[in-house]
Amino acid sequence: MRETIVAALKKVEEDYDVKVLYACESGSRAWDFPSKDSDYDVRFIYIHKRNKYLSIDPMGVGKKRDVIELPINGLLDVSGWDLTKTLKLFRKSNPPLLEWMQSNIVYYKAYSTFDKMKELHSNIFTPTSCIYHYLNMARNNFREYLQGDEVKIKKYFYVLRPVLAAKWIEQYNEFPPLEFSILLEKLLPEGELKEEVSKLLKRKISGDELDLEPCINVINEFLNLEIDRLDKYVRTLSVELDDPTYELDQLFRDTLDEVWN
Incomplete structure (x- = not known):
């Protein structure tokens, strides 16, 4: 190719x-x-x-x-x-x-x-413009695809990735790496959330359909909290270049x- x-x-x-x-x-x-x-x-x-x-x-x-x-x-x-x-x-x-x-x-x-x-x-x-970009992407995709008892399961990645990208900018004050696996490894602590996201990642890469399935509560809760927290955080930033x-x-x-x- x-x-x-x-x-x-x-x-x-x-x-x-x-x-x-x-x-x-x-x-x-x-x-x-x-x-x-x-x-x-x-x-x-x-x-x-x-x-x-x-x-x-x-x-x-x-x-x-x-x-x-x-x-x-x-x-x-x-x-x-x-x-x-x-x-x-x-x-x-x-x-x-x-x-x-x-x-x-x-x-x-x-x-x-x-x-x-x-x-x-x-x-x-400029960290503020980048965080706003990723937050808007995450918020819109979360609202459109991940509400209700059944969700388009592959859309989790299109909310998780921008949330983790914004979180990376907050933590390291630099533009985030593209690879989702790096964001996952560096930003999520060991536990149920990381395990569930890792399972989804393996399924997606292996070629699973990942269509409508019951929502994953631990991921939804994390996304809800992080989108709200990051939104409050970015409003406190003032960067002049x-x-x-x-x-x-x-x-x-x-x-x-x-x-x-």
């Missing part, structure tokens, strides 16, 4: 006259709990030639899209962001982008842009020079 993915990225470069800077896996495979039939969710960052940016309409306005999305083909879902969009989201500590940067499944990396972004990350990371726009502008210009000169 890796060869197929790299070939798709090369075709993107040819069809759109861009250069791909970085490509990785996101979603359940990167989170370390794929099902047997999980898609390959490939996400990439790219840059156009200089003249594409030197115009009166900025990238992302009108017909100048700052996203490339390929038609989903079987198990392959490929999409990417222009570097200007990427850096604007990076400035906001956008969690999906930060997850791309944390992915342990990297399909392609060229030039120095990604490494420079990693160097800037600790000075740009220097504006990184100058550094990000320079990174963009440096990338143009490096790639196209």
Whole structure:
């Protein structure tokens, strides 16, 4: 599959006259709990030639899209962001982008842009925006999928993971690892809760259907309490960072020079 993915990225470069800077896996495979039939969710960052940016309409306005999305083909879902969009989201500590940067499944990396972004990350990371993102995800999924006597059991992971990610930020003041197994091992103490979550994880990875089943009370109670507690915690945070726009502008210009000169 890796060869197929790299070939798709090369075709993107040819069809759109861009250069791909970085490509990785996101979603359940990167989170370390794929099902047997999980898609390959490939996400990439790219840059156009200089003249594409030197115009009166900025990238992302009108017909100048700052996203490339390929038609989903079987198990392959490929999409990417222009570097200007990427850096604007990076400035906001956008969690999906930060997850791309944390992915342990990297399909392609060229030039120095990604490494420079990693160097800037600790000075740009905003814990409040990331915790709010994960809390909203957890709260919405919990409300939609995990209420009642019977629940869609696989949806536990789509509430547990963001809750544990927010909990990691609270505890370590850094962006969390993607792998669910690491969050589980580091953040949950030994006991009934951890045992129940571990059982679910083994079932999901082994390919169990994990459809409607009786709710797991110990997990529901934990999620209820943690979502409420983290919501109160994040409201107490006040983090001020220097504006990184100058550094990000320079990174963009440096990338143009490096790639196209």
